[in-house]
Amino acid sequence: MALFFAMLLVSISASAQDTPAVEMATGLYQSGKIYVVVTVISVIFIGIVTYLVMLDRKISKLEKEIKK
């Protein structure tokens, strides 16, 4: 009987150590729609970078004109 309880205890503590599955956005990855999110954010970032490049050029032009 004591052995039975000891085994029960061990099995309970073992199952308690199994961490419950953490919910992740598995569906978004399986359907492939995560690529839409990545594309949108990439477009926004490239847009901002293009803006920075244009600003950079404008300032370079001003610097050249002032030097003249």
Add this chain to the structure above:
Amino acid sequence: MKKNWWKVVAVVFVLYTIIAGFLFNVPAQPILHETIRNLYFHVPMWFSMMTILFVSLWHSIKYLSKSNIESDIVASQAAHTGMLVGALGLITGSIWAKYTWGAWWVADTKLNGAAITMLIYLAYFVLRGSIDEEQKRARIAAVYNIFAYVMLVVFLMILPRMNDSLHPGNGGNPGFNKYDLDSTMRMVFYPAVIGWILLTVWIFTLRVRLEKVKRKLLYND
């Protein structure tokens, strides 16, 4: 183009982190779930802020030794850029906190420390705005800026190590230990830090150049 290679590096690194940051595997952690990916975007803001504010400090010290007004312009523009990334860090952190810790703001050492640091730097701009004479303004602002950076080190690096925090590695090293970041995450996180720092430096150099052009036009010096 030869001079601008680092801007290309900045763009490529950040673009890589946007793609890899969403597509690479991350460890499934309770509470965090997919928000663990915020690490790639929120934390580099603070790295960028500390770097650019160090640039500001450096030029303030330079001003005090050489009294060249150009150093003062660079220092103030670096501090401005630091406030931009700092504000983004605070806002993104607040959003992240709402969905993991349950509130927009919690009395955490790092949160309050970051907020106080921002206020100290805002006072730097108030101080600058209140002095008309240029050399005097530059000198007082430079001295204050050294004090401000010391406070930043206290609030963001020393106090979090002495108190408990909800951030990873709480009550000890405020950085990550080997259990917080796995090797896939490191592959995204480190390029993210480098990319965002370089991008911040780029914005900062634009500000400095614009300010110099403005001064040339206004005062012809």
